Amino acid sequence: MSGSAAQKACVETTPAMERKREVAQAFGEAAESYDRHAVLQRQVADDLAQKITEQGTLEGGGVSCYLEIGCGTGFLGVALEEWLGDTPCLFTDISPPMLEKCRDRLGESLKDAGFAVMDGEAPGLTEQYGLIAASLVFQWFDDLPAAIERLAGCLLPGGRLAFTMLGAGSLGEWCAACEDHGVETGVPSFPSAKELDGLWPTATIGGSGRVEQARVVRRHPSAQNFLHELKAIGARVPDSDHEPRSPGEMRALLREIDGENGEGKNGEGFGVTYEVLYGFFTRDEEL
Numbered sequence: 001m002s003g004s005a006a007q008k009a010c011v012e013t014t015p016a017m018e019r020k021r022e023v024a025q026a027f028g029e030a031a032e033s034y035d036r037h038a039v040l041q042r043q044v045a046d047d048l049a050q051k052i053t054e055q056g057t058l059e060g061g062g063v064s065c066y067l068e069i070g071c072g073t074g075f076l077g078v079a080l081e082e083w084l085g086d087t088p089c090l091f092t093d094i095s096p097p098m099l100e101k102c103r104d105r106l107g108e109s110l111k112d113a114g115f116a117v118m119d120g121e122a123p124g125l126t127e128q129y130g131l132i133a134a135s136l137v138f139q140w141f142d143d144l145p146a147a148i149e150r151l152a153g154c155l156l157p158g159g160r161l162a163f164t165m166l167g168a169g170s171l172g173e174w175c176a177a178c179e180d181h182g183v184e185t186g187v188p189s190f191p192s193a194k195e196l197d198g199l200w201p202t203a204t205i206g207g208s209g210r211v212e213q214a215r216v217v218r219r220h221p222s223a224q225n226f227l228h229e230l231k232a233i234g235a236r237v238p239d240s241d242h243e244p245r246s247p248g249e250m251r252a253l254l255r256e257i258d259g260e261n262g263e264g265k266n267g268e269g270f271g272v273t274y275e276v277l278y279g280f281f282t283r284d285e286e287l
């Protein structure tokens with residue numbers, strides 16, 4: 001291979017890498033507005049924190065006990081703050097501006113917290129953790145089964161992986177409205193609870209997992225407001241093979257969905273369903 005060909009080969013990006021870059025950029029651009037609009041995310045992080053604390057104390061009080069993937073501005077860390085106490089923690093996110101918000105929020109109050117920009121799908125960690133947690137992050141992963149296996153492999157014996165993610169049927173109303181108007185949605189396909197429950201790396205890592213599901217319905221004044229909220233929290237990158245609509249086409253679509261008065265059919269606004277999956281995996285005590 002010539003020098004320039006070798007150089008080209010080094011910088012070439014795959015569609016998955018390109019999408020990941022776009023996801024990081026979109027969340028980075030939304031870091032300022034995230035907290036004002038992330039109503040669902042705050043509620044889900046609080047619920048996950050409650051479930052985590054109900055399941056008992058942290059395994060292995062050694063070094064770097066708590067690892068958070070995709071910490072965003074720190075909702076889950078705040079909800080776990082008291083429980084974590086002086087546990088060593090590492091908060092990570094693929095987006096530097098999101099991570100900075102988390103550091104601003106938790107850097108002083110937690111006794112032993114570190115912060116690192118990291119792709120949760122490729123953690124490259126050498127340490128093991130008593131608890132690895134993530135709230136509403138895994139739906140952004142490119143290869144979910146591989147990521148779960150990799151993270152489970154970063155657990156101490158008896159350590160736990162606890163996360164939430166969007167499941168099949170989420171954003172169904174938006175998908176149906178787009179379909180009614182012959183428009184592709186760009187919403188990625190999310191796993192069902194059953195599919196997620198089939199992904200535990202029991203044979204390779206050793207341990208057992210389970211999945212819980214909760215439905216949350218959010219009512220927006222309009223479909224336009226729903227899309228605005230998605231953008232304001234950074235959740236705006238479509239599935240990789242999606243052909244984006246032009247702004248004019250989007251405006252026309254929203255006019256059709258929201259109707260003359262801009263408030264949806266019969267002025268009822270626009271309801272959106274989120275099927276939230278809770279995944280819990282515990283690594284075997286004996287490796």
Ligand SMILES: C[S@@+](CC[C@H](N)C(=O)[O-])C[C@H]1O[C@@H](n2cnc3c(N)ncnc32)[C@H](O)[C@@H]1O
Pocket residue numbers: 020023024027028038041042045069070071072073074075076092093094095098118119120121134135136137140141235
């Ligand atoms: C919907 S936000 C959730 C943030 C936070 N966990 C919360 O509950 O508010 C998704 C977060 O995941 C991060 N993220 C997306 N893909 C990621 C990846 N591959 N690795 C690490 N973080 C990722 C985004 O930067 C963003 O901060």
